[in-house]
Amino acid sequence: xxxxxxxxxxxxxxxxxxxxxxxxxxxxxxxxxxxxxxxxxxxxxxxxxxxxxxxxxxxxxxxxxxxxxxxxxxxxxxxxxxxxxxxxxxxxxxxxxxxxxxxxxxxxxxxxxxxxxxxxxxxxxxxxxxxxxxxxxxxxxxxxxxxxxxxxxxxxxxxxxxxxxxxxxxxxxxxxxxxxxxxxxxxxxxxxxxxxxxxxxxxxxxxxxxxxxxxxxxxxxxxxxxxxxxxxxxxxxxxxxxxxxxxxxxxxxxxxxxxxxxxxxxxxxxxxxxxxxxxxxxxxxxxxxxxxxxxxxxxxxxxxxxxxxxxxxxxxxxxxxxxxxxxxxxxxxxxxxxxxxxxxxxxxxxxxxxxxxxxxxxxxxxxxxxxxxxxxxxx
Ligand SMILES: *Cc1c(COP(=O)(O)O)cnc(C)c1O
Numbered sequence: 001x002x003x004x005x006x007x008x009x010x011x012x013x014x015x016x017x018x019x020x021x022x023x024x025x026x027x028x029x030x031x032x033x034x035x036x037x038x039x040x041x042x043x044x045x046x047x048x049x050x051x052x053x054x055x056x057x058x059x060x061x062x063x064x065x066x067x068x069x070x071x072x073x074x075x076x077x078x079x080x081x082x083x084x085x086x087x088x089x090x091x092x093x094x095x096x097x098x099x100x101x102x103x104x105x106x107x108x109x110x111x112x113x114x115x116x117x118x119x120x121x122x123x124x125x126x127x128x129x130x131x132x133x134x135x136x137x138x139x140x141x142x143x144x145x146x147x148x149x150x151x152x153x154x155x156x157x158x159x160x161x162x163x164x165x166x167x168x169x170x171x172x173x174x175x176x177x178x179x180x181x182x183x184x185x186x187x188x189x190x191x192x193x194x195x196x197x198x199x200x201x202x203x204x205x206x207x208x209x210x211x212x213x214x215x216x217x218x219x220x221x222x223x224x225x226x227x228x229x230x231x232x233x234x235x236x237x238x239x240x241x242x243x244x245x246x247x248x249x250x251x252x253x254x255x256x257x258x259x260x261x262x263x264x265x266x267x268x269x270x271x272x273x274x275x276x277x278x279x280x281x282x283x284x285x286x287x288x289x290x291x292x293x294x295x296x297x298x299x300x301x302x303x304x305x306x307x308x309x310x311x312x313x314x315x316x317x318x319x320x321x322x323x324x325x326x327x328x329x330x331x332x333x334x335x336x337x338x339x340x341x342x343x344x345x346x347x348x349x350x351x352x353x354x355x356x357x358x359x360x361x362x363x364x365x366x367x368x369x370x371x372x373x374x375x376x377x378x379x
Pocket of ligand 1: 061087088180
């Protein structure tokens with residue numbers, strides 16, 4: 001078998017020659033950044049594509065999360081999930097906010113609304129949920145809790161680009177949603193991200209905050225940051241938008257192949273939330289259950305031996321990292337679902353550049369051990 005490494009993800013890139021005319025324009029007009037023409041075009045194109053009104057481009061999603069919290073003047077405590085990439089919680093730390101981690105729903109891998117409500121204190125000012133793997137959070141329950149307790153909702157929608165739920169983009173929920181265009185995400189601008197907000201005033205404020213707090217040449221209204229997306233990234237994003245639908249379609253086909261074959265493998269289960277939404281097929285998580293022949297970590301090692309770079313998203317939990325251990329007063333029996341899922345999950349390779357024989361190799365490894373198990377059982 002071909003032993004070329006198979007990565008969990010690989011960026012989709014458009015034909016290079018199609019990008020040259022964009023670069024030529026930048027070379028001609030000499031506008032490299034500071035919200036130039038490509039930045040403006042890309043913001044508009046994204047708003048049209050997502051079906052939203054207010055988009056603020058950023059250099060990356062982490063700066064966008066940090067800025068979103070400042071824009072809404074969030075302080076005190078924010079309820080969030082331990083089952084995410086660390087940037088979710090880091091954005092709170094950067095604002096001196098205390099993250100309060102609560103458990104997830106084992107079916108969706110997203111924050112459990114009942115756990116959110118139980119963790120609200122007088123210091124709570126907001127909820128920061130994550131649409132993990134692009135699966136929608138219980139947005140309606142979260143909206144009601146936020147309304148009842150007068151809290152803001154900032155969605156980390158880093159995984160959600162291209163997902164649709166309840167007839168709208170999954171990036172359109174909450175007071176603010178933040179999406180990532182990092183190289184590893186479904187839609188990439190090398191590095192990049194965006195805030196989607198609900199009104200023109202908030203967008204204007206965010207646009208000031210991402211540009212050092214400048215309102216005009218002589219007015220600075222906040223200790224803003226430099227979070228601006230450059231013209232090269234914005235131009236690249238414009239070109240990438242032409243290909244995003246076909247990339248998602250390719251991901252869908254691979255996911256379907258995995259799904260059809262995994263049905264027959266004992267001990268490997270899939271998320272089973274049955275939510276009616278349009279996925280972007282950003283990840284393919286499987287859960288390695290107790291009746292599989294190997295533990296999750298043994299299987300992880302076996303894949304790696306074969307040069308298949310599966311990943312454990314998300315393991316360890318954010319609450320396991322030293323800087324968050326004390327932030328969260330968890331007893332050992334807290335966060336049971338997050339701990340369980342985190343100990344079982346493995347994300348299989350999924351990206352538009354995968355060849356059929358590579359996908360087959362992944363399935364062959366996964367089902368190979370299951371056969372060993374069956375023979376052992378039969379003996
Ligand atoms: C990738 C990711 C981020 C960070 O995005 P960047 O654009 O790399 O800063 C934040 N949250 C989640 C859940 C992510 O997966």
